[in-house]
Amino acid sequence: MAPRSNVKGSNPRARSTARLSLNLGGLRFRGRVVRRAALLTVLATALAAGCTASSDSAHGSVAGCDTPGFVGDTIRLGFAYPDSGIGAAALAAARSGFVARIEQANAAGGIHGRKLVYVWRDDASVSTQNLEVVRDLVENQKVFGLVEASISAAEGAVYLRDHGVPVTGIPAEAFWADPSYRNMFAYSYVVDEGPPVSTFGAFAKAQGGTRAAVIQNDVSPAANAIGAKLGASLAAAGIPTVPDRFVYNPTLTDPVQLGQQLRKAGVDVVTAAFDGEDLAEVVRGIRAAGAPVKVLLAPSGYDRSLLETYGPTLSGLTAAISYVPFELGGPAHQAFLRAMSSFAPEVQPPGQELALVTYILTDLFLYGLDKAGACPTRAQFIDRLRASTYDGGGLLPSPVDLSKGFGQLATCYTFMRVNAAGTGYDLVRDPTNRDQWCGHPLTQ
Secondary structure: OOEEEEEOOOOOOOOOOOOOOOOOOOOOEEEOOOOOHHHHHHHHHHHHOOOOOOOOOOOOOOOOOOOEEEEEEEEEEEEEEOOOOOOOOOOOOOHHHHHHHHHHHHHHOOOEEEEEEEEEEEOOHHHHHHHHHHHHHHOOOOOOOOEEEOOOHHHHHHHHHHHHOOOEEEOOHHHHHHHOOOEEEOOOOOOOOOOOOHHHHHHHHHHHOOEEEEOOOOOHHHHHHHHEEEEHHHHHHHOOOOOOOEEEOOOOOHHHHHHHHHHHHHHOOEEEEEOHHEEEEEEHHHHOOOOOOOOOEOOOOOHHHHHHHHHHHHOOEEEEEEEHHHHHHOOOHHHHHHHHHHOOOOOOOOOOOEEEEEEEHHHHHHHHHHOOOOOHHHHHHHHHHHHEEEEEHHHHOOOOEEOOOOOOOOOOEEEEEOOOOOOOOOEEEEOOOOOOOOOOOOOO
């Protein structure tokens, strides 16, 4: 299947500029008018938040540069994600977060006086197609580097590593934590070959958990790898995992029947490393079956769009996040919301998890461009970003040292629990009343 694609400059409209409608479910961008006042508001807010991308000469000419992707006064970037296939629904908001951060930077003058131009491709959640699209972005579209929001990027990653192309992305596969992929950047890791951490088990124990089930997914090896880490953390806290195998397949599994199986197993802790509607359906099935679960723990699920759809059904679901939640946020979160409103209004509500995560990952790439100088080689970009610390301009709870702990699981997380009414999230503080729960790596 040929990859789907689009090419954009400073205008975030995609596919058709003739129509003014929005297709919310499929993230089909349509034409719209961005008011000058809105752009000025985004610029002012971004500066107040200390956004990491900057411009040295917003109004002057820029020097020539023969680096791939640097063309005249522009920098060409690529974006790869599943606009179709099994990952499309879960990652639907990702492209909007990318576009919002790119256009926010362009409104502020670009990077070192250069406008950011982007090209996107659809990898359909197929690893061979991911290889095809990233090769096209590098060899035919001549991009400098990429942002990826893919769950099937392994084959393309080998190509990008071998060609020294810088990438930031969602670390949904183990290769992201492999030190040989030093061109691949993330601010936090959920899948690696190293030890699990004690944090999740300590949290579940503090909530009264005694017996656990880890729900697997037979279409996502990455979800199962994350689930194994969670199960090891629970076991270390004295919460054994029942031997029964619980599997959720969005096209085959009846969530209520799965909930009945969990009730029969007598578990009071359930973990599910799913995103979006898959996670919500699992929780719905547990509630409908009346399973006496005290702790519903997931490494995702902090998403207000889920609350609008499922409401109180999600009550008690707890998401473990490695960024600062909106409930604790400040100027940087307001800058994100303004950017989404101005440049990606099709995403409602704007504070969706995948949009925010991809916005941060795009900001990380722009931070690297700013650090690398006016005319960097790809190798210089990689070396300078790998030697840096990064805090997302206030979107991360503490600076991340990109030169140390490469690929290791984070030991500190913020736990956000859906309230009883299903209308919002409550911060669950640790026993010492801190916002984050922190643990330690476990001996394997």
